Amino acid sequence: MRIRCVDDLLSVAADGPADAQAIAAQLLDTGEWLEVVPGIDSVVVLFDAALLDAGVAQETLRAQLENGVVPLPESGDIVRIPVVYGGEFGPDLDELCRKLNLSQDDFVAMHTGCDYVVDMVGFTPGFAFVGGLDERLRVPRRKDPRQHVAAGSIAIADGRTGMYAVASPGGWNLVGHTPFALFDSKAEEPFPIRAGTRIRYYAVSADELDA
Amino acid sequence: MTITVLKPGLQTTIQAGPRVGWRHYGVPAGGAADMLSLALANRLVGNPWNAPALEATLLGPTLRFDKAVAFAVTGAIAGVSLNGDDVPLHETIFAKAKDELAVSATEIGARSYIAIDGGIAADDVLGSTSTYLAAGFGGLQGRALEEGDLLITNPADCPLLRTPDEFRVPMSSSWAVRACPSFETSQLRSGDELFEKNWTIGRRADRIGIQLEGATLEIASDGRMPSAAVFPGTVQCPEVGTPYVLSVDAGTVGGYPRVAQVARADRHLLGQLRPGDRIRFLRREAAGAIDELRAKLDYWQPWLEDIGNII
Numbered sequence: 001m002r003i004r005c006v007d008d009l010l011s012v013a014a015d016g017p018a019d020a021q022a023i024a025a026q027l028l029d030t031g032e033w034l035e036v037v038p039g040i041d042s043v044v045v046l047f048d049a050a051l052l053d054a055g056v057a058q059e060t061l062r063a064q065l066e067n068g069v070v071p072l073p074e075s076g077d078i079v080r081i082p083v084v085y086g087g088e089f090g091p092d093l094d095e096l097c098r099k100l101n102l103s104q105d106d107f108v109a110m111h112t113g114c115d116y117v118v119d120m121v122g123f124t125p126g127f128a129f130v131g132g133l134d135e136r137l138r139v140p141r142r143k144d145p146r147q148h149v150a151a152g153s154i155a156i157a158d159g160r161t162g163m164y165a166v167a168s169p170g171g172w173n174l175v176g177h178t179p180f181a182l183f184d185s186k187a188e189e190p191f192p193i194r195a196g197t198r199i200r201y202y203a204v205s206a207d208e209l210d211a
Numbered sequence: 212m213t214i215t216v217l218k219p220g221l222q223t224t225i226q227a228g229p230r231v232g233w234r235h236y237g238v239p240a241g242g243a244a245d246m247l248s249l250a251l252a253n254r255l256v257g258n259p260w261n262a263p264a265l266e267a268t269l270l271g272p273t274l275r276f277d278k279a280v281a282f283a284v285t286g287a288i289a290g291v292s293l294n295g296d297d298v299p300l301h302e303t304i305f306a307k308a309k310d311e312l313a314v315s316a317t318e319i320g321a322r323s324y325i326a327i328d329g330g331i332a333a334d335d336v337l338g339s340t341s342t343y344l345a346a347g348f349g350g351l352q353g354r355a356l357e358e359g360d361l362l363i364t365n366p367a368d369c370p371l372l373r374t375p376d377e378f379r380v381p382m383s384s385s386w387a388v389r390a391c392p393s394f395e396t397s398q399l400r401s402g403d404e405l406f407e408k409n410w411t412i413g414r415r416a417d418r419i420g421i422q423l424e425g426a427t428l429e430i431a432s433d434g435r436m437p438s439a440a441v442f443p444g445t446v447q448c449p450e451v452g453t454p455y456v457l458s459v460d461a462g463t464v465g466g467y468p469r470v471a472q473v474a475r476a477d478r479h480l481l482g483q484l485r486p487g488d489r490i491r492f493l494r495r496e497a498a499g500a501i502d503e504l505r506a507k508l509d510y511w512q513p514w515l516e517d518i519g520n521i522i
Contacts, residue, residue: 005497006472007391008504009442024235035234039464040437046234049475049501050508050519122237123438123462125346165237166346185336185348191236 001065003058008049010061014041017119017131021195022069030064038120038195072196078115079197081163081180082204083154085111089177089206090154096139096173108203110134111175116161116199126165126183126191130199133159145171152177154201161201165191179209212278214327216360217311220272224342225333225350225362226324228261228520233337234463240443241349242341244418244459244482245322247380247511248286250521252326255283255303257369260517262330263340263350267323268417269485271314272356274325278308280366281328285374287320287483288382301374320382321416321485332363344418345460378514386484388477390446390492391500395436395468400429405446405454405471406494412484418460421484427452432468441465444473444481446492456481474500476507479522 002013014020017040024038027045035046047057085108086093097104116132133156141157146169149155153164155172162172165182184190193199216223226249229240243249243266250260258264265272271289281303284291291298292313298304306312314323333340333350342350351360390406399405405428413422423446430448441447441457447467448454454470458481473481474495484490495503511518 004394006393006469007444007495007497007500008475009440009472011394011439028235034231035442037234037440037463039439042437042439044440044442046442048519049504054497054501120438120464122235122464125233125236125238125343127237166348168345190337194236 001062003061005054005058008047009044010047010057011042011044012061012065014038014043016041018071019069021120022072023065025072026069027061027064032060037122040120075196075198077198078200079193081178081199081201082208083176083178083201084206084209085176085203087206090175092142092173093175096175099139100137107137107175110137111161112201112203118193118195118197118199119160120195121191121193124164124166124168126193127168128163128165128182128193130161130163133161135159139173141171142173145169149174150177152179152182154178163193212276212280212364212366214362214364215275215277216272216356216358216362217275218273219356219358219360220267220314221270222268223272223356224266224344225263225331225340226266226342227263227333227340229459230337230339230341234440237463238337239343239460239463241343241459242339243324245286245324245380245479246482246521247479248322248324248482249326250515250517251301251374251378251380252283252285252324254515255285255301255372255374256281256326256328257367258326258328258330260515260521262326263333264324264326264331265356267314267325269321270316271323271325273311273313275311276306276308279306280364281305281369282312283326284314284323286322286324287317289317289323290315301379303369303371317485319384320483322482327364327366328369329364329366343460375514378511380479382483384487385489386480387491387493388480389474389495389500389503390471391474391495391497393445393469393472394439395432396470398431398468399448399470400431404428406492410490412486412488412490414486416484416486418458420458420461421456421481423454423456423490428454428470430468430470436466436468438464438466439469441469442472444475444478445469446471446473458482474504475522476500476504
């Protein structure tokens, strides 16, 4: 196991996103770290250097992982997420469909036609990187990122669907908007979507948003 | 009692302690960009170190108190006046009903901290009342103060205090901060250049990140680094070779090489860097940086007993 130390940070290598999420979950469970942050192929923990020496922190981390990492259980329930596609709710859908040579109905059928799994949550609060996008919908990020993307935006880029839980700048292609609360600061679980969550999208009309 | 915002200043927000334990959901630490100065201000009015206070950026606000209350201003070197008369930084000031407090443009340093006896009522989100502007939560409706805003406080009475000279954070236009080589420092073709140059703070210097100017680093990166965790104080260098330092509100993962990490002991100084300032990174290895952190904590302990939580 390769652990590297930089000031009050320790980084441990992972074999891809699922392994990183599993390592992070195992480390979070110990409650011994100030922060545990999974990346795509690594996990970084922040330790309290006022109390812990780097060497002790490193050995503690090693001990917590040396008996192996339990893969995250596949989450059983599918979270169904309503999406209003296109128009003002998905301002990039029109152009995207032209580029991909699809009708908007084709796009919606493809995007709602399969199950997805959340690979990672983060960057901004609750932003979900959702894997499993139909390969025919693979497009790069926009060359000119937007300064403001609204909370609830559903977007695609680089073979994934992204869900904006809070407003932020963003470079993904906006295809729709969901009324589903991706962040509720007052809820017991403020972020209902987590790594490993299975997701299915379904189309709703703009009228249904207020209903 | 209420405080009326007569002029909001350039960007004045309610800031308190950091959000801890939510980074794996993408929630940054946030909180005062210069946490040490926040704690010093709160100390002078008898508040807990992390009580919600005002963080003013480059140009401070003008406020009116509707009742008598004590306040204190710390951080950047700036002019502070009460009804037009100068009052000192780093001292408990007792205002009367209808008094007006004005904090001028900062002369040295970037951020002023205004603590009010009793703290300021603010939205608690995920364990902190700090304003997170990018996502629009915490503080006062998740935004910077605007003219006409009313702030609510509940003063408790406090004695007159002055920050002893040795516990005033020295302000400068020319900074030296300790930093460790980081996880991708080996990708720099001249690894020492980052630590040997005098850098200039660029025009972008905010709560998210601080641009460094003065050289272009050569980096062996194809722009496909898998996204990995970043923290306040992480120095990233994209392929174009112009590095920047992440601050308290930056995103929690990034795809650019992490070429240095500002040591925990000096991270609070990031909140005082302003465009045009000079900065040098003093190279430290991890063990040395931690020894120095503990020495700094020991130094501050007599004035701020919670220093181990503050910086």
